[in-house]
Amino acid sequence: MNDAAYQQCIHPACEEKYPITDIRVSCGKCGGLLDIRYDWSKLPTPKNLNFFEHRWSTKGIGSDGRLDFSGVWRFRELMPFYRTEADIVTIGEGRTVLQQADLLAREIGVKAGKLMLQYEGLNPSGSFKDNGMAAAFTHARIVGAKRVACASTGNTSASLAMFASLAQMRGIVFIGSGRISFGKLSQALDYGALTLQIQGDFDACLRRIRQIAVDRPKMGIYLMNSVNPFRLEGQKSIMFRVLEAMDWRSPDWIIVPGGNLGNCSAFGKAFSELKELGLIQKIPRLAVINATGANTLNEVFTRQGVRWNNGQYDATVVQKLYAGMDESNYSPHTVASAIEISRPVNLPKALRALDVMNGVVREVSDEEILEHRALVARYGFGCEPASAASVAGLRKLLAEQVISPDESVVCILTGHELKDPNVTVKYHTGVDMKSVQDLAPRSEPHGKLSNPPVQVEDDLEAIIRAIGVEGI
Ligand SMILES: *Cc1c(COP(=O)(O)O)cnc(C)c1O
């Protein structure tokens, strides 16, 4: 299938192409981000979206069952980068649901029947990240990767560790000191990933992992952070499922929290492809919600007015912002740890998605996030703090009359409530159970499969020794 699929630089002034089998995370010519692109005319693309309908009902039985069982791969004709179906990695991810939330709608001031929650916490590892990992692991299998790695605020590492154990690859997870919730950390350890705790923050982890995965290809480590364009292919399926649940008609609005901005970028790509293929009439509007303590996109897009501008966006605004952060030693800070990122790698793609979907960006405070997280739970949908930014953002956009009460709105609940129980307990009791500041084992673990995190200095040689690849 994959002659008709290729990788391509997103910048209209460059558009350099690379084969699907290349392992790269940026354009070799201009350094830009990459897209997975398709020559649809060479592919058996369905003529309408109802084509996918029967697959929901096969329940994993029958010859195509393994793929139809997945909420990602039952839309495989819309992400056809794999060679054969045997390449595909799946654990039944994406069997998530769109729920009409009338009680929450009444509370927030949306007309009954108009507010929906896309509950991605129902994924096997408890967050939407599984959608993207299913696709990226499929690519990793195609290129024969043996080791896969990511730097993570938590959910990426949980999902990576799960898929690595499933696909029998070595998972390597870089976490910073502190600021990872117990729920997420426990998954990385339990699924058997080598967990390296660097003395530094998320940015430090990302810098180290690039040095390992990109600058030292001989180590054979495949990068799973969301600069990996294959992850975004899988995340398109979140929008396909929203459409499926709405009888293939677009809602008026999609609202999603923004961290590294992979998800909103994937949504924009999904809709521009569906439109290009003539499979939908209307593209919904997009609202991306930052936390106030990690608000780069809101600063760039809303306050400074930077627009995609067909790829000619004003990058100097972003450079100046980052230079200022460097100068003041700024690091982002929010209770919504999954979106605590101040240099979102997918920023250009997010600008493009905002352009395609006529989007807006807002930020919400930690207090708004915590109150809306509790509110969502009160009406039956437990989610982690970052997810509730979408609902808090809806409240704000209603107050501003950007969204009207009779428009249909889908808020993406990105991760499960049990990911971060400390936040919930603290909210309800005032008791602050300490986060994972220092993971040095207090006593020797005794389990046969104990897999404690490895403490490493923020030093490249020490990190390479800890990973234990021979002959580098
Ligand atoms: C990763 C994550 C986000 C942020 O998504 P991006 O694609 O990085 O913008 C939001 N919520 C949760 C629960 C996440 O795990």
Ligand SMILES: [Zn+2]
């Ligand atoms: Zn380029």
